[in-house]
Amino acid sequence: MGDGRDVAARPRRKSESSLDILRSNVSTTVLSSVATFGRAMRSGAEATKIGVVDLVRLRLQTHETLAQAWFLITVTAIPGVLMAIPFGVIVSAQVGNLVHQLGADSLIGAAGGLGVIKQGAPLATGLLLGGAGSAAIAADLGARTIREEIDAMRVMGIDPVQRLVVPRMIAMLIVAPLLNILIIVVGIAAGYIVAIAALDVTPGSYWASFGSFTTSIDVWVSLGKSTIFGYLVVVIGCQRGLEAKGGPRGVADGVNAAVILSVVSIALVNVVITQLVTMFFPTRLA
Template identity: 50%
Template sequence: MGRQLALGAHALRAGIVDVFTWRFSFSEFIKQCGFMATTSVLPTLLVAIPIGVIVSIQVSNIAGQIGANSFSGAATGLGVVRQGAPLVTSLLLAGAVGSAIAADLGSRTIREEVDAMRVMGVDPVERLVAPRLFACVLVSFLLCGFVCFVGFVTGYVFNVYFQGGTPGSYTGTFASFASPSDLVFALIKAVIFGVIVAVVACDRGLNAQGGPAGVANSVNAAVVNSVILLFAVNVVLTQVFALIEPPRVV
């Protein structure tokens, strides 16, 4: 954990300094952004749609039992925005992007490319980790907004056309209970989750040992550690947001 914190701090500091001194590897950053986007957009879309449907079904059933069908829009929309979108984004990044980063850097480490970079005076954190970290943050930010939109629209369509809800009550209750801070906090969570996924994957890749089997173990450890950290940090961030932004009373 301490090693990963040190790596994350080093990568953030090196990336920010390199951007302002025009030493940042923008070509690697753009390449990683394209790779992460093409790898994760379709799986994220295929997961976001069922998440919106499942939340809509469960919320509508509970709301119907207590006679509060008009509030299903608020509950569904807020559930997707506050929890569903950041978690779906982070889990897809950990599974698709984090594993690819760990495999790539692990292979470079096993082939001693990383050691060769250090011998030539090239900092592998600046050259390899910082571009991937910044790319993962950007892609996570954009994917979270995409999942919020897709999840809300999916819940709306399913509630209105399959569960007998009314468009006005769905959007009206959501507008009454939701606020811009909900979306802002979801995007902040996505950025933090992107940092966690990138740092854990890079750390596991740069510390791979034991040949090809070590690379496979690094990929497995990167995904498992990322998922555990993501859920633990999500609990803390959710509690912090509840203290900063108390529930609205309408």
């Protein structure tokens, strides 16, 4: 009997052990995620404060900021155009076919234009900056961290946030709306060509519906979303780079984490902003 009870107790203890391990892993993951979010918010607030003070006191590192801005433009401009063209074509073709079945061909311009301005351009901007910009920033700062350059700067009394993070943040905030405007122009032009050439929409009808439903608020919201996405991307990239450890493997892990966190953050924030904008600024005739 004693042997039977022992045999019956073993699976139970094993099951409880597995459950404890699962609970421990979940709690550890959640706590680690909250801690990472807290560090990102703290580093973002610190960099923003230092950047504002440097701008007011005219101590901004202009050369480094312009160099970082030019680098971001070179790695995102051409991919942005290549993303905007198929996006504009797809939106115009899909919406055009649906609208054509409803007999409202004159609304193709409005639907395609609003789709590109309010959703397509900001998301494409954020994903490009998250995929190229955030990865480059995390790799650069991560390499400096594992080479102990960041520690050396602190020993010499140089704030790495002021010297390295702030110029990249300001450069990202400059490039994000510019890239957004480029994608808007290219996307709408691509949609216009498809509507005229393939869907037999007259140019006057396309632009009339586009102008009737698109307002300046839509453009400003698009620019604001792209700027917020750029801010999230640069904060995440800088944080993962400055926290890299473990040699080249740690830098690679930091770059991977920066890209994934950037994409997820952009998707979540986009949903929140879209709901808020829909509540306070519903689509209406201009």
